[in-house]
Amino acid sequence: MSDKTASLKDVAGAAGVSVATVSRLLNGSLSLPETTRKRIEDAIRDLNYRPNPHARRLSRGRSDTIGLVVPDIANPFFATFVAAVEAEADSRDLAVSLFATLNRTGREVAYLELIERKHVDGLIFVTNHADEGQLATHINQVGKVVIADEDVPGADVPKLFCDNEQGGYLAGRHLAAHGHRDVLFAGSQEEMISGRRRFDGLRRALHEHWGEDIVPATYRGNYTVEFGREAARRFIADGMPGTAIFATSDEITIGMIEVFRAQGISVPGDVSIVGFDDVAPFHLFAPSVTAIRQPVRDIGRRSLALLLETNWQDLASPAPQELMPVEIVVRESVAPPAKR
Amino acid sequence: MSDKTASLKDVAGAAGVSVATVSRLLNGSLSLPETTRKRIEDAIRDLNYRPNPHARRLSRGRSDTIGLVVPDIANPFFATFVAAVEAEADSRDLAVSLFATLNRTGREVAYLELIERKHVDGLIFVTNHADEGQLATHINQVGKVVIADEDVPGADVPKLFCDNEQGGYLAGRHLAAHGHRDVLFAGSQEEMISGRRRFDGLRRALHEHWGEDIVPATYRGNYTVEFGREAARRFIADGMPGTAIFATSDEITIGMIEVFRAQGISVPGDVSIVGFDDVAPFHLFAPSVTAIRQPVRDIGRRSLALLLETNWQDLASPAPQELMPVEIVVRESVAPPAKR
DNA sequence: AGCGTCTTGTAAAGCGCTTTAGTAAAGCGC
DNA sequence: GCGCTTTACTAAAGCGCTTTACAAGACGCT
Numbered sequence: 001m002s003d004k005t006a007s008l009k010d011v012a013g014a015a016g017v018s019v020a021t022v023s024r025l026l027n028g029s030l031s032l033p034e035t036t037r038k039r040i041e042d043a044i045r046d047l048n049y050r051p052n053p054h055a056r057r058l059s060r061g062r063s064d065t066i067g068l069v070v071p072d073i074a075n076p077f078f079a080t081f082v083a084a085v086e087a088e089a090d091s092r093d094l095a096v097s098l099f100a101t102l103n104r105t106g107r108e109v110a111y112l113e114l115i116e117r118k119h120v121d122g123l124i125f126v127t128n129h130a131d132e133g134q135l136a137t138h139i140n141q142v143g144k145v146v147i148a149d150e151d152v153p154g155a156d157v158p159k160l161f162c163d164n165e166q167g168g169y170l171a172g173r174h175l176a177a178h179g180h181r182d183v184l185f186a187g188s189q190e191e192m193i194s195g196r197r198r199f200d201g202l203r204r205a206l207h208e209h210w211g212e213d214i215v216p217a218t219y220r221g222n223y224t225v226e227f228g229r230e231a232a233r234r235f236i237a238d239g240m241p242g243t244a245i246f247a248t249s250d251e252i253t254i255g256m257i258e259v260f261r262a263q264g265i266s267v268p269g270d271v272s273i274v275g276f277d278d279v280a281p282f283h284l285f286a287p288s289v290t291a292i293r294q295p296v297r298d299i300g301r302r303s304l305a306l307l308l309e310t311n312w313q314d315l316a317s318p319a320p321q322e323l324m325p326v327e328i329v330v331r332e333s334v335a336p337p338a339k340r
Numbered sequence: 341m342s343d344k345t346a347s348l349k350d351v352a353g354a355a356g357v358s359v360a361t362v363s364r365l366l367n368g369s370l371s372l373p374e375t376t377r378k379r380i381e382d383a384i385r386d387l388n389y390r391p392n393p394h395a396r397r398l399s400r401g402r403s404d405t406i407g408l409v410v411p412d413i414a415n416p417f418f419a420t421f422v423a424a425v426e427a428e429a430d431s432r433d434l435a436v437s438l439f440a441t442l443n444r445t446g447r448e449v450a451y452l453e454l455i456e457r458k459h460v461d462g463l464i465f466v467t468n469h470a471d472e473g474q475l476a477t478h479i480n481q482v483g484k485v486v487i488a489d490e491d492v493p494g495a496d497v498p499k500l501f502c503d504n505e506q507g508g509y510l511a512g513r514h515l516a517a518h519g520h521r522d523v524l525f526a527g528s529q530e531e532m533i534s535g536r537r538r539f540d541g542l543r544r545a546l547h548e549h550w551g552e553d554i555v556p557a558t559y560r561g562n563y564t565v566e567f568g569r570e571a572a573r574r575f576i577a578d579g580m581p582g583t584a585i586f587a588t589s590d591e592i593t594i595g596m597i598e599v600f601r602a603q604g605i606s607v608p609g610d611v612s613i614v615g616f617d618d619v620a621p622f623h624l625f626a627p628s629v630t631a632i633r634q635p636v637r638d639i640g641r642r643s644l645a646l647l648l649e650t651n652w653q654d655l656a657s658p659a660p661q662e663l664m665p666v667e668i669v670v671r672e673s674v675a676p677p678a679k680r
Numbered sequence: 681a682g683c684g685t686c687t688t689g690t691a692a693a694g695c696g697c698t699t700t701a702g703t704a705a706a707g708c709g710c
Numbered sequence: 711g712c713g714c715t716t717t718a719c720t721a722a723a724g725c726g727c728t729t730t731a732c733a734a735g736a737c738g739c740t
Contacts (some may be wrong), residue, residue, distance in 0.1 A: 018720045050457040055696035058394040079419030098438040117390040286626025572740030
């Protein structure tokens with residue numbers, strides 16, 4: 001139990017070889033005769049030697065760590081995403097450094113610079129808000145970034161989303177099949193691709209069913225519980241303009257249901273709802289909530305794979321983009337519209 | 341836009357000073373005349389210089405990174421905890437390295453060794469399962485570890501829990517006040533301190549209300565949805581032995597409610613339930629669920645503070661232990677027992 | 681003029697590892 | 711017993727930073 005931790009030199013000394021020998025043995029680039037190897041291994045054990053990762057990283061010029069930046073870890077959607085990335089990273093012997101941006105561009109940029117400083121070998125970047133190109137500029141100049149879940153327009157790096165359009169379509173088809181024409185879209189700002197695509201899908205389904213002159217009403221905001229509450233209040237204040245709502249995140253859905261419940265508005269009696277994400281325990285809600293399910297874990301796993309597989313030297317431009325399939329999980333929050 | 345990133349030496353060269361000067365300027369241990377400083381700062385800007393963190397860490401012998409080991413990030417309780425730690429770390433300019441153990445002792449030990457290797461400057465350790473001393477041994481020999489949420493018996497490091505006994509007591513008192521004598525405790529194994537303390541609190545409340553010969557029945561398992569389901573099934577199979585249940589985690593609560601709902605057993609009509617944690621959106625469940633709320637974020641923040649505040653050189657033995665207050669959030673899942 | 685004392689720096693020794701280039705000794709064919 | 715290959719290693723140059731010890735010049739003071 002020495003005070004200082006043993007270094008390679010100590011091991012080499014104890015084993016009577018040079019540090020190079022020990023290092024190379026440890027890194028597998030050397031096969032030694034039984035006796036020498038044994039001597040070295042004994043020394044390592046006796047001294048309780050642990051390689052110093054900082055020295056190793058400095059020497060090798062890489063960190064075997066990837067960065068993961070998400071808006072908010074406490075959000076179950078991102079939490080699940082993070083868990084999937086972490087598991088995948090671990091299975092590949094990579095560490096992950098976690099950063100939460102709370103959707104502040106300043107912090108996002110700061111974290112992007114981490115990779116410039118070689119802090120991490122690559123970055124999986126998830127944002128949640130619209131941006132005016134500042135982010136894209138940084139991302140492009142940093143490289144070795146994979147964008148997941150929400151687009152950063154203008155960033156020319158590999159991207160991975162769920163099939164938002166299809167999600168919107170499935171929601172719309174389900175609602176239309178139950179007789180809903182007047183569907184409110186409660187989703188993100190138009191600048192956000194996820195919002196736009198989900199809306200496009202919804203509209204496509206409604207057009208398919210009711211004809212081209214249907215134009216879904218929209219309330220736009222953030223993917224937050226607070227916006228959900230706001231949207232529900234506004235929906236009530238506007239005199240319930242629609243028989244169904246497509247709430248495009250778990251948070252929005254939760255916020256809306258919360259207010260409807262408090263105001264005595266029945267779901268699906270007075271208004272039907274389809275949610276999006278389906279990470280929350282919707283099956284236990286009152287009523288249970290029909291929702292479009294994102295394959296969050298798959299997206300997480302695939303993001304890391306993408307980060308590692310990509311040949312960053314000669315990355316095609318535009319960089320590849322992948323879509324993961326979504327599905328609709330039918331529960332009880334959709335019913336035919338009430339008679340007026 | 342050079343190919344290689346600029347190093348201190350490059351900056352020093354461009355500014356016409358030595359690397360030591362630049363380094364010391366950057367680290368604040370030197371005040372230079374206006375003109376020199378300007379020259380150096382210009383050079384830094386022109387070269388887009390970023391310090392290499394690995395070199396810095398190697399040289400300084402610390403990483404300004406703390407490790408955070410939790411069982412499962414996807415679990416909303418831990419996710420919230422992680423978010424709180426991350427936020428606190430960020431505000432102190434520390435990075436956090438995240439590790440998920442999935443409750444496997446092997447991985448827990450592996451992560452403990454990280455700190456031995458100086459990978460991180462300290463570790464916040466959260467476990468979720470009973471252990472036979474192996475963990476404690478490692479923790480003690482590693483040092484610079486703070487244990488949160490669940491005890492690791494035998495580990496002599498600072499610890500931080502919620503007031504589990506008080507939580508059990510509040511649950512028991514609430515149930516007793518509604519007329520429940522026969523309360524089933526659905527919780528963790530007795531080896532886990534959280535389970536034991538919560539049970540003690542429950543019993544204390546029931547004794548206080550009904551007298552000393554009440555002995556609450558217990559189902560023991562893990563803090564998982566799966567165990568919740570199992571417990572509910574067993575409860576039904578056993579002929580509903582009790583009028584109320586104290587389910588000691590969000591997951592157990594969710595699992596039980598799921599099964600009760602599927603089996604047409606009414607909560608709180610047929611059986612009352614009090615949950616624990618209250619991170620899940622219980623207010624939207626059917627019925628909304630009364631639960632003991634843990635101050636998860638506070639625990640997270642405080643854990644990091646504890647890690648940094650502790651004087652590890654001469655740490656008193658036994659190490660200090662703190663308890664965070666809990667509260668009961670009353671909703672609709674408790675009603676007087678049905679008449680038999 | 682001589683001395684002390686700031687001010688403004690510098691040189692150089694690490695930190696602990698990886699890796700390239702190279703060498704001494706042993707084995708081998710003949 | 712000579713050259714050649716293989717085996718079994720070693721020396722040493724980094725990686726990019728921090729930090730300690732030290733020094734030259736400017737300045738004030740006596």
